[in-house]
Amino acid sequence: MIVEEPFSLTPAERHDLAGITAELGVRFVRGSVAAVDPAARTISVEGESMAYDAAVICVGARMRAPFRRAATLTGPGEAPAVNELLAQATEHPSRRIAFIVPPGVTWTLPIYELAMMAARRGRELGYALEPVIVTPESGPLIMFGPTASSRVYELLRARGVSFLPASYAREEDGEGIVLSPGGNHLDAGALVALPLLEGPGLDGLPHDGAGFIPIDERARVRGCESLYAAGDGTTFPIKQGGLATQQADAAAEQIAARLGCLSDPRPFHPVLRGKLIVGEESLHLRADVGGGGGEGVASDDYLWWPPHKVGARYLGPWLAGEEPHAEPEPPRRPLEVEVALPRAWHREPMALDPYASLSRD
Ligand SMILES: Cc1cc2nc3c(=O)[nH]c(=O)nc-3n(C[C@H](O)[C@H](O)[C@H](O)COP(=O)(O)OP(=O)(O)OC[C@H]3O[C@@H](n4cnc5c(N)ncnc54)[C@H](O)[C@@H]3O)c2cc1C
Incomplete structure (x- = not known):
């Protein structure tokens, strides 16, 4: 697990794609997709043009660090140095370490895990810290609904993590992190943020203003014949691995139905499952x-x-x-x-x- 990486001796699980595809009897080509031509039904991979009958685009999103002053929680192997951040926070008069959800598209659950694990690590090290989550969400993990959100709130309280809802953080030169509404400066000795996500912006594909690929409820890329997309790279607003697989299921059923292997393909019906x-x-x-x-x-x-x-x-x-x-x-x-x-x-x-x-x- 990515968030546990800085707290454990075991790195996050990794699996070899070539091994998985071989197990499934699928040919694996390692290479970067430069462009897609939906009219010609071709994909350009490493300078080669590859024809397709149906294609599913799953290139994910591009991660961007939202704040220069904050450590960004990204992927495996790039875990923030939690012990150093905790030490920095204790040396600051506020003793605060802020875990920030930036305004924009992201998956927020990991920052809750990191905040609670870091609070525990701080206690183990004998530090008196003020961990706080700063987020545009109206309640903790509110996308799971108010009842689930209040359970998460109780957990945060029990772990000594404060919660600052409906707060939009932005970075200003010379001011550090400023919060809206109110315009207050975020006074903290250490900052950790989730990454901001931007669409893949692949050449030849339709995209919205942020580069995300528009799909319908059957994971079909809008306006493109025989082309599907799934995951963080699409316009679906919640970016989560479980949801990415549900979109892929919808695309797979749609393709199977077109090949006559399935009579009733199911559309994408998002069910969010999160393990904190x-x-x-x-x-x-x-x-x-x-x-x-x-x-x-x-x-x-x-x-x-x-x-x-x-x-x-x-x-x-x-x-x-x-x-x-x-x-x-x-x-x-x-x-x-x-x-x-x-x-x-x-x-x-x-x-x-x-x-x-x-x-x-
Ligand atoms: C810190 C953190 C923790 C998370 N924890 C969880 C969790 O516990 N559970 C959960 O469900 N979700 C979690 N998420 C969200 C989850 O990681 C994403 O929603 C999920 O990985 C999206 O899958 P994807 O296949 O769309 O994109 P990705 O996982 O990003 O995969 C896209 C792949 O395409 C490749 N690629 C990119 N561009 C090209 C190109 N041009 N040509 C060829 N290949 C390309 C990339 O290298 C990558 O291998 C977490 C996110 C973060 C940031």
Whole structure:
């Protein structure tokens, strides 16, 4: 897990794409896509033109550091130096370390994990710190709904992390980080921010003002025949690995239906599954953001299966070494059943069949 990397001796999991594709019987070509020509149905890879019948574009988004003064939480192997940041914060009169969600497109859950893990590390090191999350969100992880959000708020309070909602941070020369509304300067000894995401802006593809590829509910690239896109590079506003796989599922079903292998392809119906890991504990959050599934929930129990960080129909089970499930629902809970046993069994349990007295034969 990326966020745990600075706190553990184990690096985040990595998997070799060539190995995965070989397992699936798929040809793997390593190379950078420079452009797509939807009219000619070709993709330009490393100077070569590749023809396609159907193509799914999954090149992700481009990450940008939002603030010069802040460490940015990006990908594996680029973890911020948490111990140094904590030491910096203790030397500052405010003793504050701020975890900032920049205004714009991003996935906010990792900064909550980092803030709570860093707070714990600070306590272990004997530092008296003031960790705070600064975010444009109206409540903690509010995209999961108000009930789930209040569970996250309780967790933050229990871990000694303050929460500053509806705050838009911007960097000003000579002023540091300034917050809107109010225009107050953010007084902190150390700053950590999530990255801002920009669309891939691939040549030949339609895109919105920020470079994201517009898709419909079947993951079809708008205005392009036989072309699909999934993941952070698309215009869907929530950028999350689990949702990326759900868009890919919709694209795959659509292609399978066109080939006559599937009669009823399902559209993309976003269900957000987020696992907030804080040391040994984790809180499972789920929200049917596509609508119709009721209010979002938070639970200490598993809400999907396998309970991986990326809740996905194929990728989750694959990462857990299991077979894919039709839907990633958790197994049913075990039922506790009370059985009255004969007195003789209590005296010598191993000598008697406890179920014999219950048998009708
Ligand atoms: C710190 C952090 C923690 C996160 N934790 C979680 C989590 O726990 N669970 C979760 O569900 N989501 C998490 N997310 C969000 C998740 O990482 C993304 O939503 C997800 O990776 C998006 O998948 P993607 O395939 O669209 O893009 P990516 O994962 O970015 O993959 C795109 C791939 O395409 C390649 N590529 C880019 N351009 C080209 C090109 N021109 N030609 C060929 N290849 C190209 C890239 O090198 C990359 O390998 C986290 C994000 C961050 C920043």
